[in-house]
Amino acid sequence: GAVVSQHPSWVICKSGTSVKIECRSLDFQATTMFWYRQFPKQSLMLMATSNEGSKATYEQGVEKDKFLINHASLTLSTLTVTSAHPEDSSFYICSATQGVEATKHFGDGTRLSIL
C-alpha cells in the first residue's frame, strides 16, 4: 500500500529554534499534501493544504509566517515551525493524496516539544 514517511518522529529543542519536518510519499506521487496538528486526546486540526508547485492554503487562524510550508516536488512537502515556542509543542501529522477524492495516506507524525 501507499507509504508516507514523516521525519523526524520526535524533536526536542530550545525556544526560538526553527524546526523543519519532512513528509515524503515513498511509492506514489502526491498531488496534494495536508498538514495537521493534534493536541493530546484531541482530533486532528487541519493547518494547511499544499499542492505541488504552488503556495499552500492555510486554514483560518494558522499563521503562515510561523508555519512555512514548501511542496517542491510530487513526493516531498516540508513544514518549518519558525522561532518555535513552548505553545507550538504538539503532534504534527502530514497526509498525502493522489487526488481530491482519493484516500489520504498519513505519516506517523512528529512529536515536537519546545523547552
Added chain:
Amino acid sequence: SQQGEEDPQALSIQEGENATMNCSYKTSINNLQWYRQNSGRGLVHLILIRSNEREKHSGRLRVTLDTSKKSSSLLITASRAADTASYFCATLYTGGFKTIFGAGTRLFVKA
C-alpha cells in the same frame, strides 16, 4: 468549527463484544472515511464510503452512511484487545478538497 461530532467520546468493552461508533457531519459530502490511530502514531485508513453508498463492509468492520441524517456509524464486530485505539471519521465535503476530521472515539477493548 472544523470538526464533525462523534459519539461516544470513549467506549470500553470486553473482548469479543461489538463496538459501535457514530459520526455526524454538517454539510453535503462526497465521501466519508474512517481512520484508526494508535496512541502517538499516525492514522491508518480503514474504509471509505461514498455519498451514494449506504453500507460497506471490510473484514470485521461495517460502515453505514445516512446522508439524510448526515451521520455514519462504524461497527467493529468480535472486538479484540488489539482494536484498542482512537477512531476518527473524516469527511470530504462536496466541492471541497480538504478532509475534515471528527472529534474521535477512544475505544478500549479489555482482554
